[in-house]
Amino acid sequence: MSFVEYNDFIQDGDVAIVYLGHDSLMPVKVQQGAQTQTRFGAIRHSTDLIGHRYGSKVTCSKGGWVQVLHPTPELWTVCLPHRTQILYTTDIATITMMLELKPGSVVCESGTGSGSLSHAILRTIAPTGHLHTVEFHQQRAEKVAEEFKEHRVDHLVTVRNQDVCKDGFGVSGVADAVFLDIPSPWEAVKHAKAALKRHGGRVCSFSPCIEQVQKTCEALADQGFEEISPMEVLLRVHDVRNIYLPLPDFGPESFAQTEPDAQQQAPNHASVTLKTTTPPREIPGHTGYLTFATKPRT
Structure with a gap:
């Protein structure tokens, strides 16, 4: 099992996603001899999970059934343990597209938070790309590094515990794209520019308040970035x-x-x-503003 590769069968040590119905999901670390309790009864890992195909229906001890799904970044976003506020698929899809990410891309990210966006980036840049992610909070950085190892994507990512506004990303001149999700992204714009490759690259900043966007746009312009474009992504369900x-x-x-x-x-x-x-009469769906910019080729 890996978040960037697909396996047909559930194995000991996998992280599987259990679908409980009504859009209810829970992650399960598969271990020989272990059990997981659900409202439908217990799931016995040795007999109910290991060796079975992903997507199989599993009958629990009380007679109800659940479905065991292969993990994906989208499913992980829905059921991950929240250590911070996270980005959801609507914004994530726009970010990966507008940053022009592809297999082999090198990306710098701050802050890592709960790792929702990180997993989507890793799947997009696999198998030859690399993610350099920076998290200010030590415990969060250690926890997300453990999750990357459990999800078998740790070979694609480097986690650093430092202040990106003061110390940067720990790399210089290597990134194809930079993503900022921090309270004062304008203070990290110069470090984002230094991390990007000389031939150009894209940067994105996520901010919930328009005042943050204004300061970030000013900092991007001062650092010589071009094509500065703030936008807001709203989900409209008909x-x-x-x-x-x-x-x-x-x-x-x-x-x-x-x-x-x-x-x-x-x-x-x-x-x-x-x-x-x-269409709906109201769209109460604001998450934040995405500000994109391009570093000119030098």
Whole structure:
């Protein structure tokens, strides 16, 4: 099992994702002889998990069943233990696209936090890329380093416990992209520029407040960055509902020629059922602002 490679069968030592239904997920460290308690009863790792295919249904001791899924960055984002506020898939997808990440890319990140974005970056840059991630808090840095090892991606990442605003990323002139998720990103812009390769590169800053965005844009401009572009990503989910439209009157024999399903769906042979979507009236989905910029080629 690895977060960047797929295996068919569950093995001892894997981190599996157990789906409990109703969008409820929990991570499980698979260990020989261990058990995991769920609301449907116990899951016995030796007999119920190890050797079974990922995606299998597992019957618990109380008779209910769960589904065991292979870990992915998206599933990990939903069920990871929160040590900080995290980024979710809507923002993560935009970040990986706008930073132009690909296999082999070298990325610098600060702060690491709970590792939600880190796992998505690692999958994107595998198998030959590398992530240099900086976390100010010592315990969080140690914990995320343990998780990278458990998830078998530690060969793709270097975790540093330091203050990026004072000490930088610990590397210079190697990064294709830099990501900042810290309270004062404008103080780290010069270090981001130093970490990027000479031929250019992209930088992204995530900030919840527009005042932070303004200061960051000023710092990026002062350091010579170009194409400075703040944006906000909002998820807009449309509701699907049925509507009834009256059938046109083409005479007494017209309805006999319509589809049988339409006849069944049309009350009193006067209307037909169609599905349509309606946008939400409100979108209470602000997470933060993403500010992108490009280092000019030198």
